[in-house]
Amino acid sequence: MPADGPQPVERHLPTEEARDLLGLTRDIAAREIRPRTAEEEDAGRFPREVFTTIGAAGLLGLPYPAEYGGGEQPYEVYLQVLEELAAIRLTVGLGVSVHTLACHALAEFGTKEQRAEHLDAMLGGELLGAYCLSEPSAGSDAASLRTRATRDGDHWVIEGTKAWITHGGVADFYTVLARTGADGPRGITAFLVPGDAEGLSAAAPERKMGLKGSPTAQVHFDGVRVPDTRRVGEEGQGFSIALSALDSGRLGIAACATGVAQGALDEALRFLAERRQFGRPLVDFQGLRFMLADMATAIEAGRALYLAAARLRDAGQPFGKQAAMAKLLCTDTAMKVTTDAVQLMGGYGYTADFPAERYMREAKVLQIVEGTNQIQRMVIARHIAGPESRD
Template sequence: MPATRLMPTEIGDDLIELTRSICDKSLRPQVDEVEARAATEEVFPGEVFRTLGRAGLLSLPYPEELGGGGQPYEVYLQVVEEIASAWGAVGVGVSVHSLTAYAVHTFGSQEQQEALLPDMLSGETLGAYALSEPLAGSDIGAMTTRATRDGDAWRIRGRKAWISHAGHADYYTSFVRTSDDGGRGVSCFVVPGDAPGLSYGAPERKMGLHGDTVREVIYDDVPVTDDRQIGDLGRGVPMALAGLDTGRLGIAAVATGLAQAALDVAARYANEREQFGRTIASNQGLAFLLADMEAAVTSARATYLHAARLRDAGRPYGKEAAVAKLIATDASMRVTTDAIQVLGGAGYTQDFPVERYFREAKVTQIFEGTNQIQRLVISRHLLAGL
């Protein structure tokens, strides 16, 4: 059963209903088949993203005058949750795509915003966020991919790792080193997907989210013009960290959607499965387990909505974003684990989707900053205020 939503606008209600309709018609009928195929061969749900884009769901939190949907982050995240409850890999993809436009919208010049954002937010293109490297994950200051001057332009050489949409994206929001000046040595570039010298590694063989193609992006003297260098030169690290705050909220929403989907399957099963002459839901021990699962999902949703409302109000929300990511992803792992337990042996088979939700939930504790990093962020915020 869909969770109750509290929308700040009538448009928000309409968007949720539209999202649910698209999920029912276009996502749920194919998710199991595509995820199974993508486990052994490269399958990318590009048409699904085009469907969402044409419905205006890939650009919701950005200004209408630049091609966005002009919606509060609170609304956008609930749309992401709905999508993730139907197809986790696509929910992650929507969050990633939104993040790719953040640097241009927040730090780009007016000329760059007017030139780049309409295409980014058109619904017809898909972006990738190229930050992590093989030896620079949580420690983004250790990145070695470098842009060097070449006349009036730049050339980028190096490699990025764990990049969603790699090989399928129309552009790559790339953070690369432009000098060795400590924390001021990283800059941001928007690299066209058809740039010469851009290539990709083999898709990673992951335990879940198979529809989210992830692989290395290899830059071999990739040329980039000055107008695609975003923000102040050498200020890429704070730009990336600010973007990760928004990205963490997207992952919190994805994790909540996975947990909600697992809870829905478990509750229906418990209400239908009979043992010893009655439904297993009538056993208090199992009913209390379902209650705990519901409390975890509701708490996860509350944390990301609280952070989103702070963001929408223009107030600091970095700590709250880290809290939301920590709480929601840990809750998703716990709820999907318990959903398998409710179904018993059936939950361990591929006849029910809870085993897939379990595999997908795990990575939400890892990307956009591991939950150990979230605890570090939260504790620093907390102690700095004393």
């Protein structure tokens, strides 16, 4: 192992601008994120100012058009930025992914006037977003959501509760999917709701086993009025808008999971190189080296899969199957690699004095969010075997 520790992941980036962007990301992560991570995660503190910093650096709007303040970068590049951030602190990497997901509806389906009015602040770091799809009784079955928006003149009145909302209570805007018509997927519409809207409130954050710095909360809509100018897309188009965002969101989770796994591997490498047993560094023992080789191989396979899916997306080709595969493989890999990292470090890996146990706790949630891995298997099976029979 090199004397100066684990080496940065070798990237094959399409442009010099992209290489500079990754360098900037690593610099911000080293200066602004890493020194505060352990203390803030233990305290459950959300690093809002970090999002302001990375927004000012142009990292909150990377895949969106420059015309509206975005970075106009391919998804291939954006996802590698997410991976770098998540390798240091998942609260930040996942937060950027969720914010990007929250911007998707307006960026892709909003009118020219809506994009001109809102997107610049959303992509430039002034505003932080949240995505409101799941509900207490509608998780994997999102088409059964009950939050309702009722037209009142040139406004809509939203009533209901959303659940498991990342940035719930701290977001400046919420992309909300609400029922405006009959039951089922065709009766759902998307809205852009300001975080300070009257009648909008958040419950106390959930007490989670990991990601303690990232608030996850129920969000309540008690007669929240929004003008029709904040309706995104056509009435009844909301479910298709949501699905179009989720394929891209799954790639974001895949990249974050790869970052968590890489961070855990790097931590294990540092420990094994420094700790000596039986007169030599632990990293010299063949059994441990084989575990490291398996971990590195699995991480690289996941990275190759999410990048291949991203390149399909960038080329305008279908990528839903590959996105589900990437989310499945990368998050399962993160769970395995982080568990192995704790094992390699023995008792030290189980203590909060080292970040390996935090990586392990964080990896679990990535198998659940943006569609559980059981749902990903259903999606993949439908792509390769067709829809299930309905007798």
